[in-house]
Amino acid sequence: MNQDSVQYKLVTFYKYVDIDDTLLLQSELLNYCGSYGLKGKIYVASEGINASVSGSAEAVDNFKNYIRSIIFFRDVIFKEDTTGFVAYSKLFVRIKNELVNLGVPGLTPKNGGKRLKPKDLVGFYSEGRDFIIVDTRNNYESRIGHFKNALLPEITNFREWPEVVKNLEQYKDKTVITYCTGGIRCEKASAYMVEQGFRDVYQLDGGIVTFLKECPDTVWEGGMFVFDERRVVEANTREDLRYTAKCIHCGTPTAYHINCHNLDCDKIIVCCHECKVKYDYSCSDECKKAPNRRPKRYG
Ligand SMILES: [Zn+2]
Numbered sequence: 463m464n465q466d467s468v469q470y471k472l473v474t475f476y477k478y479v480d481i482d483d484t485l486l487l488q489s490e491l492l493n494y495c496g497s498y499g500l501k502g503k504i505y506v507a508s509e510g511i512n513a514s515v516s517g518s519a520e521a522v523d524n525f526k527n528y529i530r531s532i533i534f535f536r537d538v539i540f541k542e543d544t545t546g547f548v549a550y551s552k553l554f555v556r557i558k559n560e561l562v563n564l565g566v567p568g569l570t571p572k573n574g575g576k577r578l579k580p581k582d583l584v585g586f587y588s589e590g591r592d593f594i595i596v597d598t599r600n601n602y603e604s605r606i607g608h609f610k611n612a613l614l615p616e617i618t619n620f621r622e623w624p625e626v627v628k629n630l631e632q633y634k635d636k637t638v639i640t641y642c643t644g645g646i647r648c649e650k651a652s653a654y655m656v657e658q659g660f661r662d663v664y665q666l667d668g669g670i671v672t673f674l675k676e677c678p679d680t681v682w683e684g685g686m687f688v689f690d691e692r693r694v695v696e697a698n699t700r701e702d703l704r705y706t707a708k709c710i711h712c713g714t715p716t717a718y719h720i721n722c723h724n725l726d727c728d729k730i731i732v733c734c735h736e737c738k739v740k741y742d743y744s745c746s747d748e749c750k751k752a753p754n755r756r757p758k759r760y761g
């Protein structure tokens with residue numbers, strides 16, 4: 463096969479559904495992905511599945527059919543991108559207690575906020591509706607990009623969400639919209655708000671991933687942080703909507719970010735490509751000189 467014609471894909475999906483034999487599902491997924499050279503991260507819990515898988519376009523297409531052939535995943539919604547490379551270097555399939563760790567037992571996504579379509583969110587803005595929009599992601603994600611006028615709680619771990627909600631009490635009678643990357647965190651984040659007595663809660667349907675496909679250059683500012691090796695997805699072309707973040711070294715607007723290569727620091731920093739080279743993948747001169755370094759690779 464001609465190398466140039468090789469296409470790779472990245473597919474992500476999640477589904478909250480009761481899975482009684484997580485071990486069996488784990489071993490089947492490991493077998494399947496292993497045999498077809500698929501890489502990525504898959505989490506299995508008794509409450510469902512959360513997966514991000516990459517490989518050749520053909521292998522990913524077959525994988526989607528395989529997933530749909532499993533009875534409780536037949537209506538899964540796939541989000542897909544074509545990439546110039548395999549977006550993960552490894553494969554793991556892990557069993558977790560919760561798909562996303564909120565630490566609030568008994569919350570069911572069935573009681574989550576009403577689903578708001580991307581174009582309807584744009585409508586909320588253009589009609590000048592009175593609403594609050596809250597980012598449920600971590601601070602290093604929301605720094606790279608976020609919705610216009612969104613509340614950006616300084617979250618470092620999703621388990622802090624109940625604390626965040628406590629500070630939003632004054633909006634209990636207002637329209638509140640939550641959003642996250644693909645929607646999985648909002649299922650619980652919005653359910654928690656409903657449980658806490660918030661009266662008019664929406665969650666962005668399909669997350670930022672879907673929003674940026676359907677409504678780029680509208681009310682999203684900056685790039686979208688992703689946990690695979692693309693690191694960031696930039697969908698906006700309007701120059702005034704391209705960046706919300708600035709290089710920590712020189713202040714140039716950029717959506718690019720890296721982990722500081724001092725393994726004892728490992729902080730996620732916004733850093734332009736030039737400063738990345740100049741500071742040797744480090745957040746400071748101190749970290750640049752630190753002995754315990756991460757080996758260099760793509761990104
Ligand atoms: Zn810079």
Ligand SMILES: [Zn+2]
Pocket residue numbers: 722723724727728729744745746749
């Ligand atoms: Zn550092």
